[in-house]
Amino acid sequence: MADARKLHPLPVPAGARATEILPALRRALDGSGPALLPVPESEPTAGRHIAEALGADEPLGPGEDDSEDPTALVIATSGSTGTPKGVLLSISALRASATATHRFLRGAGHWLLAMPAQHIAGIQVLVRSLLAGTSPTAIDTTAGFRPDIFAEAFQRMPAGDGPRYTALVPTQLSRLLDDGDSHGNHSSDHSGDHSGAGAGLRALRAFDAVLLGGAATPPALLRRARDAGVRVVTTYGMSETAGGCVYDGTPLEGAAVHIGDRSDDSESSDSQSGDSESGVISLSGPMLARGYRRLPDTTAFTGGWFRTGDLGRWRDGLLEVLGRADDIIVTGGVNVAPGPVERVLSEHTTVREACVLGVDDPEWGQAVVAAVVPTDPSAPPPVDYLRAAVREHAGTAATPKRIAVLPRLPLRGPGKPDRQAIREALSG
Structure with a gap:
């Protein structure tokens, strides 16, 4: 234990200053820096609670690190209990997730950060940018998420130099669509004109892909977005899978989905060829975390699979998530x-x-x-x-x-x- 790497807290600024963590994140991803525990800089009480609960500034324990594939990040997630768990994400897991995302999309590109970077969806925007060799643009959210600020941030992104992407939660998508509705702006114009009324929606339509996750997306909202010309990609995943690993109902390259009891080895449980009965979703693949900080006996990670606690089923060959089993x-x-x-x-x-x-x-x-x-x-x-x-x-x-x-x-x-x-x- 004397030579064990320590877990270092990483205060993450809110809004446009979030990109200040890029140098530390780069060192974590190339193995030259310590394992990092992102905590919100603007919420010091919450940050201290997370740091204390997950043993910041203390060595990583047995099974929590690997000299051949070091732990880069420990992401705090409370799930539905409110008690922080630390998800141990290796360098290879983060790289696999980012690579699979870019392969699903139109290749590596420029990213707009619109979510807090201490959460997995936000920090993966920065990870993808680092691995793509591009500079991410971050939104100033100090006054909350607003369509006009979203449009202003979009204008600061490089143009004509590869695809442009962002990641949102349904609430943010809804606000951007309302920006168009409030001005009667329902056209599917992709001209890139972001001046005047409805600039937030026009900016949104100019993205090559908008990843949407973090919560269930109402079907009406999804239809509304696509009818407005927004290239939405629904995502399913969590901190334990280094972010989304199922896009538009289809597992990313290398990812696997099992429905039901893992002791049931029937092929239909993993099949995408048709429909299935509902059951608990388990996920596997190179983007899987190595476990939880200080919880070596957890049963959530077993045999290379993570049991999510979500219910799902195959419907028309696509994964349909029905909600939490405990709900x-x-x-x-x-x-x-x-x-x-x-x-x-x-x-x-x-x-x-x-x-x-x-x-x-x-x-x-x-x-x-x-x-x-x-x-x-x-x-x-x-x-x-x-x-x-x-x-x-x-x-x-x-x-x-x-x-x-x-x-x-x-x-x-x-x-x-x-x-x-x-x-x-x-x-x-």
Whole structure:
């Protein structure tokens, strides 16, 4: 242990200053620097909590490093528990993820950073830029994410020198699309004119690809984006897979997906040729983390696979993610997955976002309830119609006992709905 490498905290500035971490990140990726633990510079209390919980400035333990393939980053992730876990990402895992992403897209290019760089989706924008030999552009988010600032940052990106990419969460995409709607700007013009009204949306349309992840994307939002001429690529993955490893429902090169119990070796569980029953998603590939910091006995990583805790199924040869297994609602003895219900609700033009969950109920054990955010605050969604639509498409048991209209969904992390906060709001 005397010669073990230490884990160094890496304060990550917010907004446009995030690129200041590039030199340290470069050294971590070429093995000449220490393993890094990114923490938010603008949130010192949260940063200290993460650093203390994950043993910053202390040596990496047995199995947490490898002289042949050093650990480059330890990414803090709380999942749904709020307790930090440190995801151990090797140099090879980060490189494999970035390489597979560029192969899926139009090759290496210039990236716009629009998310906090202490999260995996944000720091991978910087990793991809370093490996591509390009200089990333970062958005100034000190005043929040705004379409005009997004457009201004786009104008600072190199033009005519390879493809341009960015990565967003659904909330950011929605705001950029609203920028066009608020000015009646629905055209699919790709001219690159970013002046005047709707500049954020026009900038968005000029990207060669917009990676979208971090949270489930409502189908209506996805259609709206593509109808507006935005080249959206949906992504599925997490810190444990060095970011997204399934793009548009298809595993990236080298990645593998298994549905169901890993003890079930039936070929259909890994097949993309048709449909399958739902089950827990497991992921594998060269972008997989080596485990968790200080959790050597975790069962999440077994035999080269990571058991995600998400439910999914193959549908028309593509991976469909149904939501967290621990979010399953047991109502009247029937299991209800929130994801399909949320998709039905979000299909209605009056619904911008939806979150479905279970609340304690003396009769049903758990009652299915939903929170929806209206597209137009002055035109609340037709609740009775929404309930009828769910009954028709997802069954009686899945029909929400109550649908509450909220001005916005509480969020946590990089754009994920805060289900506990929503549950408390609906239980009050």
